[in-house]
Amino acid sequence: MLSIKNLHVSVGDKPILKGINLEIKPGEIHAIMGPNGSGKSTLSHILSGKSGYTVTEGSATYQGKDLLEMPPEIRAREGVFLAFQYPVEIPGVSNVYLLKAALNSIRKHHGQSEVDAMDFLTLVKGKVRLLEMDEKFLYRAVNEGFSGGEKKRNEILQMAILEPKLCILDETDSGLDIDALKIVSEGVNSLRSSGRSFVMVTHYQRLLDYIKPDFVHVLAHGQIVKSGGAELALELEEKGYSWLEDAEASA
Amino acid sequence: MSASTQEINNLINQEYKQGFVTELETNTFLPGLDESVIHKLSKIKNEPEFMLEYRLKAFRHWQTMKSPEWAFVKFDPIDYQSISYYSAPKRKEDGPKSLDEIDPQVLEAYKKLGIPLDEQERLAGVAVDAVFDSVSVATTFKGKLKDAGVIFCPISEALRDHPELIKQYLGSVVPHTDNYFAALNAAVFTDGSFVYIPKGVRCPMELSTYFRINAANTGQFERTLIIADEGSHVSYLEGCTAPMRDENQLHAAVVELVAMKDAVIKYSTVQNWYPGDKNGLGGIYNFVTKRADCRGDNSKVSWTQVETGSAITWKYPSCVLTGDNSVGEFYSVALTNNYQQADTGTKMIHIGKNTRSTIVSKGISAGKAQNTYRGLVKVLKSAENARNYTQCDSLLVGDQCGAHTFPYIEVKQPSAQVEHEATTSKISEDQLFFCQQRGLSAEDAVSMIVNGFCKEVFKELPMEFAVEAQALLGLSLEGSVG
Numbered sequence: 001m002l003s004i005k006n007l008h009v010s011v012g013d014k015p016i017l018k019g020i021n022l023e024i025k026p027g028e029i030h031a032i033m034g035p036n037g038s039g040k041s042t043l044s045h046i047l048s049g050k051s052g053y054t055v056t057e058g059s060a061t062y063q064g065k066d067l068l069e070m071p072p073e074i075r076a077r078e079g080v081f082l083a084f085q086y087p088v089e090i091p092g093v094s095n096v097y098l099l100k101a102a103l104n105s106i107r108k109h110h111g112q113s114e115v116d117a118m119d120f121l122t123l124v125k126g127k128v129r130l131l132e133m134d135e136k137f138l139y140r141a142v143n144e145g146f147s148g149g150e151k152k153r154n155e156i157l158q159m160a161i162l163e164p165k166l167c168i169l170d171e172t173d174s175g176l177d178i179d180a181l182k183i184v185s186e187g188v189n190s191l192r193s194s195g196r197s198f199v200m201v202t203h204y205q206r207l208l209d210y211i212k213p214d215f216v217h218v219l220a221h222g223q224i225v226k227s228g229g230a231e232l233a234l235e236l237e238e239k240g241y242s243w244l245e246d247a248e249a250s251a
Numbered sequence: 252m253s254a255s256t257q258e259i260n261n262l263i264n265q266e267y268k269q270g271f272v273t274e275l276e277t278n279t280f281l282p283g284l285d286e287s288v289i290h291k292l293s294k295i296k297n298e299p300e301f302m303l304e305y306r307l308k309a310f311r312h313w314q315t316m317k318s319p320e321w322a323f324v325k326f327d328p329i330d331y332q333s334i335s336y337y338s339a340p341k342r343k344e345d346g347p348k349s350l351d352e353i354d355p356q357v358l359e360a361y362k363k364l365g366i367p368l369d370e371q372e373r374l375a376g377v378a379v380d381a382v383f384d385s386v387s388v389a390t391t392f393k394g395k396l397k398d399a400g401v402i403f404c405p406i407s408e409a410l411r412d413h414p415e416l417i418k419q420y421l422g423s424v425v426p427h428t429d430n431y432f433a434a435l436n437a438a439v440f441t442d443g444s445f446v447y448i449p450k451g452v453r454c455p456m457e458l459s460t461y462f463r464i465n466a467a468n469t470g471q472f473e474r475t476l477i478i479a480d481e482g483s484h485v486s487y488l489e490g491c492t493a494p495m496r497d498e499n500q501l502h503a504a505v506v507e508l509v510a511m512k513d514a515v516i517k518y519s520t521v522q523n524w525y526p527g528d529k530n531g532l533g534g535i536y537n538f539v540t541k542r543a544d545c546r547g548d549n550s551k552v553s554w555t556q557v558e559t560g561s562a563i564t565w566k567y568p569s570c571v572l573t574g575d576n577s578v579g580e581f582y583s584v585a586l587t588n589n590y591q592q593a594d595t596g597t598k599m600i601h602i603g604k605n606t607r608s609t610i611v612s613k614g615i616s617a618g619k620a621q622n623t624y625r626g627l628v629k630v631l632k633s634a635e636n637a638r639n640y641t642q643c644d645s646l647l648v649g650d651q652c653g654a655h656t657f658p659y660i661e662v663k664q665p666s667a668q669v670e671h672e673a674t675t676s677k678i679s680e681d682q683l684f685f686c687q688q689r690g691l692s693a694e695d696a697v698s699m700i701v702n703g704f705c706k707e708v709f710k711e712l713p714m715e716f717a718v719e720a721q722a723l724l725g726l727s728l729e730g731s732v733g
Contacts, residue, residue, distance in 0.1 A: 050684050076690040088685045092703030101699065102689035109690070141703065158689065 001026050001197045002047075002067070002166055007058035009039075009046050016042045018222035019058065024166070027194040031208055031233060032201045034219035035241040040201045041085065043219070044170040047199070048082035049075050062166065076102075077109035081164030083155040085171040090142040095154065098142050099124060099161055106162060127160040131187045149180035156187040167191070169200045173207040185210030205237040218244050279338040284331050286310065289438060292337055296407050296441070299414050309427035309437030316431045322594040323623040323655055324563050326536065329501060334470045336439045380405060380444045380460045382473055392456065399455050401485075402447040406474050409445035416447060420478055424507035424544045424571070432503040432565075433540040436472045440505065443473035448483035448514075457713055459488040470501040477507070479514035481547065486517040486713060499527075499562060504539045512547030512574065517555070519712055520568075521720055524560035529618075531590030534562025541568035545577035545603075553580040554597065555711045557720040562591060567625065569598035572606035572634070579608040582708040586701075586724060587620030587652070596626035596657075601634035601667070610641040613705050615724075617648035623655040630667040637667040645675040646704050648697065698724065 002024040009017040016039045024030055034040050046053050047060065049072030060067040067075065090098065104114045115123075128135055131153050143151050152172055159167055169188070173181055188198070188211050200213065208216075208230065216232040217224045218241070225244050226232065236244075278295075280288065289310055293303040318328065380403065396403050402413065410417050427437035444460040462473060479485055502524060510516050518541075527534025537560070543552035554568040564587075570579025581597035599608035608628065616622040622645065630637045645654035658671055678700050686696035702709070702721055709717045 048688055051680070072684060072687040073690055073692050076688050082688050084685065084688075086681075088679070088681045090682060090686075090700055090703055092706040093699055098686075098689065098699070101691055101695065105690040105692070105695070162689070 001063065003061045005059050005061075007046075007060060008056045009042055010054045010056055011042070011052065015056070016222055017046070020224060022217065022224070024197050024199065026197055028215065029192070029198040029200065029211065029213045031213040031216045032199060032219055033203070033205075033216060033233065033236060036203070038219040039222045040219055041170060044082060044168045044199070044201050047168055048072060048080060073105070074109075077106045079165030081159050081162060081167045083152075083159060083167065083169045083172050085174060087143050087151040087155055089144045091144050093142050094139050095142050096124065096138040099158060102158070102162060124161060127157055130160065130190060131157050132183050133157060148175035149177065152176055152184055153180065153187070156184055160187060160191060165196055167196065167198045169198065169202075171201055171203065173202055173204060181207065182210060205233045208233045220244055280335050282333050282335045284334070284336060284439065288336055292439060292441070295337065296410070298407075298410050301414070301418060302410055305422070305427070306438050309434050310439075312428055313431065313434035313438055316434055318431050322565050322625070323621065323657075324565060324592040324594050326499070326563055329536070331435075334501060336470065336472070337441055380458075382442055382444070382460060382462045395455065400449040400452055401454050402445065403458050404445055406443045406445040406476060407441075413445075413447070416478065417445075417476070420507070420509055421476055422507075424509060424542050425505050425540050430540060432538040433505050436474060436503050436505040436540070440472045440474040443475045443504070445475075446477040446485065446487065448479045448485045450480045451482040453483065454485040457486050457488055459490070461490045470503065473504045475504070475506040477516060477518070478509045479511060479516050481511045482513040484515045487519070488713060489518070489520045490523070499534055499536055501536050501538065502561075506539070506541040506568075508543035508552055510543065510545050510547060510550035510552050510577075513549045514547060515551045516543065517553045518543070518568070520556040520558070521723065522556065522558045522560050522564070523723060526560045526591050527562040527589070529589045531562070534591070535560065537561035537564045537566065539566040541566060542571065543569065543579070544571045544573060545579060546573050547577070548574040548603070549576045550574050551578040551580075553582070553711070555582040555708065556584070557708070557712070557723065558583070558585040558593060558595060559723050561593075564593040564595050566595050567597055569600070570608060571600045571602065572608065573602050575603040576605045577603055578606070581608075581610045581612070582711045583612045584615070584705045584708045584720070584724070585613070585622060586615040587617070587622045589618040589620060591620045593621070594623040594625055596624045598627040598629070599639060601630040601637035601639070603633070604635045606634055606637045608639045610639070610643070611707050612643045613708055614645045614654055615648065615701055615704065616645065616652035616654050619651045621653045621655070623657065625657045627659040627661070628669055630662040630664050630669065632663045634664050635666050637664060639667075639669045641671045643671070643673040644704070646701065647675070647677045648701075
């Protein structure tokens with residue numbers, strides 16, 4: 001699905017990622033953990049195509065194609081989805097309009113016709129129920145006046161409708177209370193399938209209580225300093241990050 | 252410049268699609284303006300004597316006036332002697348009786364613009380008056396309107412057939428002394444539309460005028476007069492385009508609306524005059540005076556405008572709320588790109604009791620354009636319990652454009668309530684990236700965001716115009732994403 005090799009990324013002259021290696025196979029869930037400033041968000045941005053970053057070395061191959069060459073909208077249409085840490089507001093544009101425009105641009109890319117209006121509504125309403133959202137959300141402007149939890153749920157709703165292959169969740173748990181966290185996690189779990197992979201960028205272990213990862217990677221100072229199974233997250237919860245950062249410093 | 256800023260810029264810069272020129276034989280006056288030109292103009296149009304006197308009075312007054320300089324726009328002084336004040340496609344002396352007699356080239360020009368004048372091809376619900384340079388070339392559905400008692404015809408025809416109405420109402424809302432461009436218009440106006448809706452009649456279809464400037468070095472001075480008698484109802488649409496030329500051309504129109512007791516007038520404009528090229532060469536100077544008098548109690552006038560064209564726009568569609576309980580509304584989207592300049596807004600003059608007004612203005616500025624909202628809310632002593640609500644939002648696309656707001660509020664009546672809200676925002680790179688990450692191209696994203704911004708105004712437009720306006724906004728913004 002995704003193969004990252006020796007990836008170096010800078011912002012201006014400042015190196016942020018310094019040689020990331022990561023292999024993600026279809027159906028796997030990878031958690032990327034690490035202290036503030038370790039480069040977690042940079043990783044999710046560079047994979048989804050946000051501007052302002054420079055790749056100085058290395059590669060990222062997605063389904064056999066050079067991911068870093070693709071403009072962001074092509075990545076999206078090819079199945080890369082970023083659930084934003086801070087979803088933006090778009091006044092005057094209804095949620096349902098954005099969803100339809102997004103779905104149709106993806107369908108067009110794959111040579112499919114535009115979605116039928118009735119089919120679309122049936123699809124959307126089903127997903128809305130799944131995420132325990134109010135249908136009124138569909139007709140409100142994108143994220144405008146939404147609470148933090150509603151915004152995150154809205155991201156998952158978009159994910160559920162667009163059915164991407166590689167889902168990147170950037171600190172999806174931040175700003176969520178425990179009930180919202182449960183609903184969001186259930187939404188993500190319902191999307192798990194053998195053909196869909198997840199990269200979950202998170203600071204805390206608690207999200208991983210609800211979405212069990214296959215692999216956990218610890219990012220520190222722009223490198224993956226330790227990888228392991230789900231149990232690594234528990235160890236981090238107990239010991240914090242400093243023992244790994246120290247280990248890296250003395251290595 | 253980051254990748255997405257560059258995309259914004261590419262999006263804004265798109266070609267003007269109505270820029271073609273129609274080759275025609277025309278009757279065109281030599282450039283220049285003096286009293287003999289006005290005599291000639293009045294004669295060629297076969298006008299009654301009072302009209303000539305009115306024109307001369309206006310011309311003499313205009314000569315004492317100075318071009319206004321208070322607007323936030325810059326342009327070189329206009330040489331009024333280099334403009335031709337009359338240009339018309341050649342045709343039979345007393346005008347075409349049917350479409351067959353209109354120059355096929357003119358029909359073709361309108362067809363190209365998506366305005367077929369053949370009634371069979373028209374949307375059933377819209378009657379059109381087509382004004383080509385200085386004259387009206389066709390008015391559709393006249394028969395059907397006549398059955399309802401509605402008069403919809405070129406104003407030059409109304410001068411001959413309904414002189415009493417013209418005499419009574421022309422200049423009663425915008426006097427010839429009102430301002431520099433209105434005075435000039437009163438002196439030299441050539442054609443335009445005239446509408447009279449009799450008492451208690453609900454106009455059976457949308458009325459529409461389509462203005463086209465074709466000839467070079469001419470000015471277009473049209474005059475529109477709409478009278479809605481007691482209890483009547485009319486919706487009127489106006490569209491405008493012009494060929495691409497390197498010289499600036501002047502368009503100085505006057506629109507007067509009169510709403511009697513319980514009457515409702517809805518006036519919608521989609522203005523897409525040639526805006527000039529991307530370096531600011533050429534384009535129309537759109538210096539227009541539009542005003543409505545809500546003369547009767549409980550009358551209502553609603554202005555909706557989508558302004559995307561013209562090198563310079565200077566217009567303030569206004570409402571004088573004379574009658575008690577009368578209502579004035581102004582919904583505006585003004586988009587400026589490249590070197591376009593717009594100084595536009597409205598005036599709401601509250602005179603009657605319980606008068607209400609609403610102003611919603613959306614300014615979008617891209618490229619190196621300057622976009623100004625200028626509005627006056629004036630509540631006179633007599634206007635007990637007057638209410639006004641103003642919302643004035645600006646959206647900036649890119650980092651080289653400007654948005655300005657000059658709201659004037661004068662209240663002489665202590666029971667009045669006046670509210671003003673204003674915001675300025677920018678299409679952020681985060682918004683663009685978010686949309687792109689959902690699969691939308693940068694162009695579609697900007698168009699979607701801008702349309703969202705204008706939603707409150709678009710919902711006021713008649714259906715078919717709303718679709719056109721949305722598409723136009725997308726086109727005018729093309730090349731604005733960089």
